Every structure is written in C-alpha cells, then in structure tokens.
Amino acid sequence: MTGSEEPPAFRLAYVPGVTPTKWVRIWNERLPGTPLTLVGVPAAEAAALLRDGGADAGFVRLPVDRTDLSAIPLYAETTVVVLPKDRAATAVEEMSAEDLAEEIVLHPLDDPLDWERPPGRPAFERPATTADAVELVAAGVGLLVVPQSLARLHHRRDLTYRPLTGAPESRIALSWPEEKTTDLVEEFIGIVRGRTVNSTRGRPPTPPQPKAKRAEKKTGAPRKPAAGSKTSRGGAKPSKGGAAKRGKPRRRP
Structure with missing residues (x-):
C-alpha cells in the first residue's frame, strides 16, 4: 500500500x-x-x-x-410508559393498557412501535419527535409509551417509567x-453473532476419524496345577528331602 x-x-x-x-x-x-x-x-x-x-x-x-x-x-425491547415521578401510578411495578384508558397518551411522529395509535386518549396534536414528547410529559400534558432504550436515552430526574404489558415490542x-x-x-x-476469532465462515466440518481397533483379549495366565497333583511343568513332584525314598528289601525266612 x-x-x-x-x-x-x-x-x-x-x-x-x-x-x-x-x-x-x-x-x-x-x-x-x-x-x-x-x-x-x-x-x-x-x-x-x-x-x-x-x-x-x-x-x-x-x-x-x-x-x-x-x-x-x-x-x-421492553415497552414502557414514561410518566412523572409524582404520579400515583409509580407505586405499581408494571402497567397495562387498561390503566391508560383515561390518560392522554402522546403519539410522536417517529414512534417506533408497530401500532396505529397507543392506548388511552389521544392528544390534540402529535409531537414531531420522541424527544418533544418527553418534554410534554415533563410539563404534565400526558404520558408516553416507548421502548425502554428510548426512555433511558431521554432520561430526566423528574420522570420515571414502568413496563407496559400487552403492548407491541420494538x-x-x-x-x-x-x-x-x-x-x-x-x-x-x-x-x-458471537463467532470466535478462530472460527471461519463456511469452514467444512472435520471428517470423522476412524476408530482404533480394539486390542484382542489377552488370555489369562496358565492355570496352576491342583495341590497334590503328581505332574507339573517340571515333571514328578519331588519329596520333601529332594529325592524319592527307597524301601528296605524284605528278608526271606
């Protein structure tokens, strides 16, 4: 280069x-x-x-x-409701669409959620952006339903959010x-996708290796002759003295 x-x-x-x-x-x-x-x-x-x-x-x-x-x-992403911290609804851990039925819910033009309009009562005008809608929530005009990441992005000390069940997700x-x-x-x-540094896209799989042949079974050690047997690999069983005893000849009368 x-x-x-x-x-x-x-x-x-x-x-x-x-x-x-x-x-x-x-x-x-x-x-x-x-x-x-x-x-x-x-x-x-x-x-x-x-x-x-x-x-x-x-x-x-x-x-x-x-x-x-x-x-x-x-x-x-989790869908949440953005609302002022001093609202009574902050006492609950999550909210539902029914909880918003009587609330004014803002619907910005850049709303990322896939629905025709959010639950609740619509405002007279739609804010141009989510950032504008957050400002209106802080002013007490209404509430806002957004993905949780956007609620964090536009965080304010006077606002909080709660998960909304039964709502579409982004x-x-x-x-x-x-x-x-x-x-x-x-x-x-x-x-x-989490591939490691050593992985290669499209790498062919490693072919299976042939299995090693099993070693033939070894025969057991030779059986020992039974006690008292007259034969062994070394021949006749010797006496205690190392040699066979001779009997004395009988004397004739």
Whole structure:
C-alpha cells in the first residue's frame, strides 16, 4: 500500500436507543488496522442511508424492506410508559393498557412501535419527535409509551417509567444492502453473532476419524496345577528331602 492510499474503513449506522459499544470494542481488538466509524441516524432514515451507501451496515428497528436489504433480528425491547415521578401510578411495578384508558397518551411522529395509535386518549396534536414528547410529559400534558432504550436515552430526574404489558415490542436488527455483502460486512456479522476469532465462515466440518481397533483379549495366565497333583511343568513332584525314598528289601525266612 502506497502512502497515498487510505486503509479500508467500516461505517456502522445505529438508530437512537441502540448502544453498539460492545461490538465496536470487539471490532477494534480483532481488526486494529481497519477503523470503524459510527454514524447516528434517525430510525425513519436508516434504510435510506444504507441504500445510498452512507453506511456499510447498521442497527435498525424492524420492519425493513427485505427487497434489497438483508436483516438479522437480534433482540426485542421492553415497552414502557414514561410518566412523572409524582404520579400515583409509580407505586405499581408494571402497567397495562387498561390503566391508560383515561390518560392522554402522546403519539410522536417517529414512534417506533408497530401500532396505529397507543392506548388511552389521544392528544390534540402529535409531537414531531420522541424527544418533544418527553418534554410534554415533563410539563404534565400526558404520558408516553416507548421502548425502554428510548426512555433511558431521554432520561430526566423528574420522570420515571414502568413496563407496559400487552403492548407491541420494538425489535432491533443488523441490516445491510444485500448486493454489498463485503468481507468487512461478513466480519461484523460474525462479531454480532458471537463467532470466535478462530472460527471461519463456511469452514467444512472435520471428517470423522476412524476408530482404533480394539486390542484382542489377552488370555489369562496358565492355570496352576491342583495341590497334590503328581505332574507339573517340571515333571514328578519331588519329596520333601529332594529325592524319592527307597524301601528296605524284605528278608526271606
């Protein structure tokens, strides 16, 4: 590589609420010579950014158009209600849609939840952004239903949140243009999927090794002759004295 050439770089987009720190750290450890640039993008503009080449891949909120974009679903977020800390509802651990029936619930134009409108009574106007809706909650205008990551992102000391049961969830996915699945994109996919540094995408499986032949059974040691036996491997059984005794000849009368 000549001095005029720049090293390859990887551009990673992410929508509000996503924290890509863990994956960026692993990338820097494995590919220190390939810089990774983070590109923050509003959720509604993420797909267009990827199509226009503004990023190589990105963390987006589903759904996305799969016509030209690939996507790997990663996780679903908990849906919560953002409300002032001095509200009586903060005494409960979680809330339901029925608890919001008489409440004004704000519905921002950039709402990432997949529903026509949230439960409760609608406000006269829809806030332009989630950040604007949070300000209205702090002013006592109404409540807000969002993914938990957005509630944390727009945290205020005078506000809190509670999980909302029976509500749709926002799902996060890794997405990229299908026709631009480069080697660097494959590297990042491997990191997100938890592949180790030694693993190789598409590596053929190790063929089974032939089993070693079992050793033949060994025969037992030769059986010892029974006690008192007259024969042995050494011949006749000797007497205690080491030689056989001779009997005295009988004398004739």
